[in-house]
Amino acid sequence: MTKITAAITAVGKYIPEFVLSNKILESMVDTNDEWIVSRTGISERRILKEEGKGTSFMAIKAAEDLLSKSKLDPQEIELIIVASATPDMQAASTAAYVASEIGAKNAFAFDMDSACSSFLFGMSVVSSYIESGKYKKILLIGADKNSSMIDYSNRATCIIFGDGAGAVLFEANKEGLGIQDELLRTDGSGREFLKVKKGGSSFPFKKGEVFGEEDSFVHQEGKTVFKNAVFNMADVCEKILGRNNLTKDKISWLAAHQANKRIIDATAQRVGLEDSKVMMNIHKYGNTTSATLPLLLADYESKLKKGDTIIFAAFGGGFSWGSIYYKWAYN
C-alpha cells in the first residue's frame, strides 16, 4: 500500500499595518538601532494596534489570504488548528471562532500552545492525523499578538517581539512528499526563564489584587534562553540530518524560528549551510512566536520548488524545541 504523508499545498499570511521601527523604539526606551540590529538582526516589527482585535483577527486574515490564493472551498476543510501563545481569551477556543468566521462549516477546531514551538509541534499533530488516513485537509495557522503581553518600557523584551499570522493547508500526499521525520523535545525546568506569570491557573487574577508589572508581561532571561536555543536547535538539526543520511548538499533550505538572527546563524553554521539556503525575515517582523515558520513559507513560497528539502527548527518557552525534515510538494 502507498504510504500517505502530510504535505503543504497552500500558504497565506497576514501582518498588521503598523510598523514599529527601531527608530520609534529609540524614543520609547534606552536603546538604539545599532544595538538592536547587531544583537538580534531586527529592524522593524508589526503591531496590531486596533482596540478589541486579538489573535483571531490576524488568523482569519491569513486563512482568507490562503483561501483566495488557492480557491479552496472552506467547507472542504476537516480540521483547523490555531497554534498560538496568545489566544483571544483564556477560556474560549480561538480556533473555533476562526473556523466559523471563514465559513469552515464542516471542520472542528482547537488551539495548541507550546510557545515558540507551537507551529512546529502543530505540524507533528497534523502529520499524525493525515498519515493515519483520518483526515485529508487540515488548516494549521500560527498566529500571535505578542504586543498584548509586552511591557513597552522594558527594553529587554519590547525590541524583540512582533505580531503576525501565517496559515498553511496540509493535504494527504501519495508521492512521498511533505513531512518525512521529526525530532521534538521539551524540558520543563526551563519555564522560569521565559514566561508570563499572571492570569494562568497558578497565579490567577484575584478580585482587588494588583499584580506587579514584572508579573504581568513577558519575562525573559535572555542569555539563558539564548544559550539553550543555540545548543538545542542545532543539536536536533544535526541529529535529524544524521539519521536521514542528509549531507548539507542535500538540503535546500533551513526554515528556523525567527527569534534572533545570531541563533539562526549559529544553527546554520553547525549544519554547514550557506546564507543563501537560510530563510530569513526576522529583520521585518521580529519574533512573531507561532507565526514565524508559516510567515517564512509565505515569504519564500515563490522560490520553493517541488522536491526541495527543508529542515524546520524551533526553540521556545517551556523549554520546547525540535526539528522536522520536510520535502516541498509543489512549484
Ligand code: UT7
Ligand atoms: O523565541 C523564544 C526564544 N527567545 C529567544 O530565543 C531569545 C534569546 N535571547 C536573545 O535573543 C538575547 O539574549 C537578547 C536579544 C534578548 C539580548 O541580547 P544579549 O546579547 O543576550 O544581551 P544581554 O541581555 O546580555 O545584554 C548585554 C548588554 C547589557 O548591558 P551591560 O550589562 O553589558 O552594560 C544590557 O543592559 O546590553 C544591554 N541591553 C541593551 N542595550 C541597548 C539589553 N537590552 C538592550 C537594548 N538596547 N534593548
